Amino acid sequence: MSSSKKATEKKAAVANGKQSSGVDLSAPVAKQTRDTLAVIFAWRLINALCVRTFFQPDEYFQALEPAWHLVYGEGSGAWLTWEWVHGLRSSLHPAIFALGYFIVENVLGPLTRVKARWLLAAPKVMQTGFAALGDWYTWRLAERLYGQNSTVAWSVLAMTLLNPWQWYTSTRTFSNCLEATLTSMALYYFPWELLGVKGDANTESQYEFEFSSGPLFKTKDEINRFTLDGKSPLTRQSAVILFREAILCGSFALGLSLLGDRQYYGDWTFPPFTWMRFNVVHDLAVFYGENDWHYFLSQGIPLLCTTIAPFALKGLFKSNNLASISAEPVITGNAIKALSFAVLTTISSLSFVSHKEVRFLIPLLPALHILAAPHVTSFFTTALETAGTCPPPALGWKRKPILLAGIVVNIIIGGYLSYFHAAAPISVMTYLRTEFERIHPKHLAIPRPAKAASNEIQSELFVLFLTPCHATPWRSHLVYPALRARALTCDPPVNTPPGSRMRKEYQDETSRFYADPVEFLRTLWPRDKPGEDMARYIVGFEGVGDALLEYFEGSGPGARHGIYLKEVWSEWNGLFTDDERKSGRLVVWATGFYDDEMVY
Structure with a gap:
């Protein structure tokens, strides 16, 4: 962890009344972090065991079938769809589950019936780990932005664990679910401190997220929602560092993908290009259905966020009083603006494609939970109203009937979809x-x-x-x-x-x-x-x-x-x-x- 990140977390802890001068809390904090991961993994394991329904074919035909084919080869009975025949898919995602099959095959050997059960369980166990890591990193990102052990950060974790869409999909072997985990990890490790360069309080840098005009944002306050506070963090040094990291990480990922696909397909192929050629140029994506341009906004986010959808939508366009939430309000405010911009631009880009599915937005869930958290916390608790009070008073609750009703609705939706619907x-x-x-x-x-x-x-x-x-x-x-x-x-x-x-x-x-x-x-x-x-x-x-x-x-x-x-x-x-x-x-x-x- 970088020194700047440690400094940020230390300041946040002080702001929340959790650390006193001269007391080293690193060991208890580390233990709490590990214990939280263990609890999350146990929760997701129960989640995986409770999911006994069918959702969409890609869970199997774009992940487990090619993984089975990787391990057992021709004659194994794996069904490779046309995308795999024509090289539209990357082999990296199935290769992860192929590793699980390979381990079971080589450990259990001739124990056929026992091995069959473990071959069924291996992908679930692996995806449980990925889902738990995604939840854990989302919570840790919330602690970086809102303060260590803060009520808002715990709200993020609660929303993540009680989200019925997460319960329904996170332990399934969709590539979108793994992408969500990688997204939460990337957001946690992103150098948000670059966005905390302080400047003249009366000036705002509008270097990257500025909208000069437009029908969607009619007032200056709405335009400023997507502008960064303080001086521009894009110095020559930071630009060089970001460019270098993008080149190094991007080259490594691209090289790994090319080598993996060369091994899988037996020839040099670049699936993103092939996918674009078939689905966009040849317009084959519409063969699997078309949706309205507003599908992701009118149906995608409501299905993804369910009972917290109003708070997520509010978080996209309006910030709470960040000075009462975070020890570094400039960093947090700019990070929230960057996340809002990323969510909206992603949704806008995907809306141009005729074929749309809700699961395409799954990688945005960590950001949506982060954006919704301050509004959920202020709506249901007194945490933000009493922020800054020393010593901090006991947490107070508001609107308990609404909160209880929301939790019950989430449980009913998640339980029905995971255990009964299309079982x-x-x-x-x-x-x-x-x-x-x-x-x-x-x-x-x-x-x-x-x-x-x-x-x-x-x-x-x-x-x-x-x-x-x-x-x-x-x-x-x-x-x-x-x-x-x-x-x-x-x-x-x-x-x-x-x-x-x-x-x-x-x-x-x-x-x-x-x-x-x-x-x-x-x-x-x-x-x-x-x-x-x-x-x-x-x-x-x-x-x-x-x-x-x-x-x-x-x-x-x-x-x-x-x-x-x-x-x-x-x-x-x-x-x-x-x-x-x-x-x-x-x-x-x-x-x-x-x-x-x-x-x-």
Whole structure:
């Protein structure tokens, strides 16, 4: 830790009445810091164990599937989506979880069933660590800015731990969640002291964040919200240091990315450029949905911040009396302005892209909690009203019913989303995996030895998913390479020009199935190949049940197969859904096609 940072924290501690002259509190402070990290990790571990629902496919298909492929290679059953085939994704994020798989594989060896459980747990444990570090660094950043052991800093930690969106997503293996952790770390280590250069109190430096005019900011006070107090910190020395650090760190990160992608793809590739070419130039991003320009402001921040959204929005545009919060109000004030500017410019930039998702804003959560904290603290406590009083009085609370109601709402939202909403796609994988263990106990090798794949099990399609594509996890939860599965795909029209007739008329496999399920099944199982590639189990949301009966029973085109479907498993999938095709229960039907064969 730099001497300037120590000085800042010492001043902050004095301002909060926590340190007296001649008393060294470094050891107790260090112990408190470690203990806080342990508590946060325990909280996030409980969080990870409570999350049993499906949110979005990228949690698995952009992280765990390529990680599985990295460790177990071709033939492991990992599903690599079109982005990985065409080199749109960096291998660095999956490589982290591949390390977890590699450790489990080499430690547990032939203990297949035990190893399967640990392969499921490894990514969760790793992401728990990342989430805990993100929370911890957000709290430490708050202590740097608002004072060590201050009420405002503890408010930041409380908001972070009780945020239902954090509870719902932080222990999931999204790259956005890791980005949030890296962002909180970067903000903590950023040299905020550079923004504390004092000057004439009547002058303001508007060197970087100035808006000369504009319809969004009509008064001088609003314009000054994004100007720095004091003299410009951008001296020649600080500029050289920042430039040097940016070049060194950026070059290291770029080099690591290039080498990792060279190893993964087998050729020199630069995923950001490829991503830009496919999603922006070829306009393929709109294939996955478009949103209004105001989506991030009207829906993104409210979903991200939930009950503290009003305080976060207020924090973006208005500062509290920082002299009563921080021992270094100039540094804190300028840091808050910089964070506000960063949040708004990020949201503005992302708003130009047609395809928008709330999770794209997850890396902004640490900054939003920092910005909201003074307003939350002043609204619910007397901490800021009594700041500067010596000795400081006991903390007083205000508006307790509203505070309690907010906490209860957060618990209800987080609990429902994490334990009930869309839990079926996770539960069905557990059912299928345990069924495979029961039916094929001799074919559980991970990875599958070449000689282990008998002709019988090679020819068996264990499960067919007739659901919207990527509606469930894949090999990271099916685990066993010998468990052969098939699902509907939804690759975009990569080779069609934007605006062309081919692009407009294109239908992926999922769209074709839902447009005419019976016709799709007829082409899947042609009349001249009765029973070929028939599945032992068929998985679908209950809406496809009628189509399956129409195909297999009576005079349907599939009656020749002699299949009589039997519902063997089902589970409720939540109160609502963003895709009507996923409404109702998720069901597993047994076809009975392999029932006369021996269990092997």
